[in-house]
Amino acid sequence: MSKGTNRQHLYRETAAKVERIIQTRMLRPHDPVPSEAELAAMFGISRMTAKLALDLLARQGRVYRLKRRGTFLAETESARLNEDGTEIPDSAADASAGGARGDARRRIAFVLPVLDSYTSRLVSALETAARAFDSELMIRLSKDAADEEASLKQLASEVDGxxxxxxxxxxxxxxxxxxxxxxxxxxxxxxxxxxxAMDFVVHDSFQGMYDMVKRFIEAGHREIGFVTNPIHGVSSIDERYKGYLKALIDHEIPVQSQYILAVERVNSQTHYWEGNPEMEGFLKANRKLTAVACGDDYLAAAVYYTAVRMNKSVPEDLSLSGFSDSELAQMLPVPLTTVAQPADELARRAVQTLLDRMHGKGGKKPVTVKIKTKIIERMSLAVHTGIPRLRPEPEASGRRKLS
Structure with missing residues (x-):
């Protein structure tokens, strides 16, 4: 198949070619239809494209598939004929996208690894967006990467996107x-x-962190640290790191490598209050820090509890921010200033982008849609005056000294 073929319709075009094979060979009901391997060899396509083409014909009722046996011509062609016996055009048959279901609603699957406060909001927003676009949403939780792979392959024959x-x-x-x-x-x-080369709908992590660090600077902070999970090629983490650096550079504040901590223990949503020697060592080694911007709310919670154990007060001694505005951000003893990621807009644009692909819109090139974030300011951020805070001595001495 030539490189000029519109990949957006590749498996549908393959399905149409299978239809022509059925007609040319004058296949009868229950006769075998060319297999995925045969179609791949015939048309120079991948096995996945061949599978999707046969799955599409199966959903339209044109063929039926038996595990480990193959694909066969269905008994009736009613799914392909009008009441007067004339053939339904390919475009009309495709529009039903699942003929056996007998409706015109598109079925969309959302595959995700876990349900937490953020993804639960996202599921709710996607359900609302899908209904607005007259589509049906189904949810699939994947236990790990291998399960995610299996789920994607299976769902491709069950849903439209x-x-x-x-x-x-x-x-x-x-x-x-x-x-x-x-x-x-x-x-x-x-x-x-x-x-x-994929379509992405993401929050603008770079701008979100840039705006957060800028807010610290506007509040008088100049010694600003950054705590993140390891980047390892993950774009959202990398973009937040770049946003932190750019904000400092744009405001002529020197970037100090010792003020940056990549926590090797990956984001924990259940043990953020436990002792973290790595984080404690970071705060002890950088006593001049007056603010720390964190790559997510759970990291910020870990910094908060580490500071408390070190007798540092938030925000008086250390202003603090997170990212994503999870429920945890409001549940900390000192409610957390954070960067919110609006789920509603992300969901609407994601469903719209997917439906555009279903309808062959948007051209061949992959698209990346970035959604604006916003700062939610709470009690963990304080104005830095540069004046040392008076801290009481232990009760036995009764004296006060400068911290």
């Missing part, structure tokens, strides 16, 4: 790339993999 939230992955999903290559509509949400 897939939204993927690939949190925790450091590399692009091979199954997602294969689906995209075959023309199946798939959009990644809130995780961008550099160099991958």
């Amino acid at each position: 897939i939204l993927l939230f690939a949190r925790g992955r450091e590399t692009m999903s091979p199954a997602a790339l294969e689906l995209r290559e075959s023309g199946f509509p798939i959009v990644l949400i809130d995780r961008l993999f550099t160099g991958a």
Whole structure:
């Protein structure tokens, strides 16, 4: 197949070619239809494209598939004929996108690894957006990367498009790339993999962190630290790191490498209050820090509890910010200033981008849509005056001294 073929319709074009094979060979009901391997060899396509083409014909009721036996011509062609016996055009048949379901609503799957406060909000927003676009949303939780791969391959034969939230992955999903290559509509949400020819809808992590550090600077802070999870090629983490650096540089504040900590223990949503020697060592080694911007709310919570154990007060001694505005941000003893990621707008644009792909819109090139973030300012950020805070001595002495 030539490189000029519109990949957005590749598997549908393959399905149309299978139809012509059925007619040319004058196949009868229950006769075998060319297999995925045969179609791949015939048309120079991938096995995944061939699979999607046969799955599409199966959903339209044209063929039926038996595990480990193959694909066969269906008994009736009613799914392809009008009441007067004339053939339904390919475009009309495709519009039903699942003929056996007997409706015109698009089915969208959302694949994600875990339900937490953020992803739960996202699920709710996606459900609302899907309804607004007259589509049906189904949810699939993936236990790990292998389960995610299996889920993507299975869902491709059950739904019309897939939204993927690939949190925790450091590399692009091979199954997602294969689906995209075959023309199946798939959009990644809130995780961008550099160099991958995919459609992405993400929050603008760079601008969010830039604005947060700028807010610290406006509040008088100049000794500003940054705590992050290891980057390892994850774009959202990398973009927040770059936003931190750019904000300092734009405001002529020297970047100090010792003020940056990449915590090797990956984001923990349940043990952020436990002792962290790495973080404690970071704060002890950088006593001049008056503010710390963190790559997510859980890291900020870990910094908060570490500071408390070191007898540092937030925000009097150390202003603090997180990222994502999870429920935790409001539950800390000192409510956390953070960067909010609006779920509603992300969901609306993600569903819209996916539907555009389903309808063949948007051209061949992959698109990246960035959603604006906003700062939610709470009690963990204080104005820095540069005046040392008076701290009481232990009760036995009764004296006060400068901290």
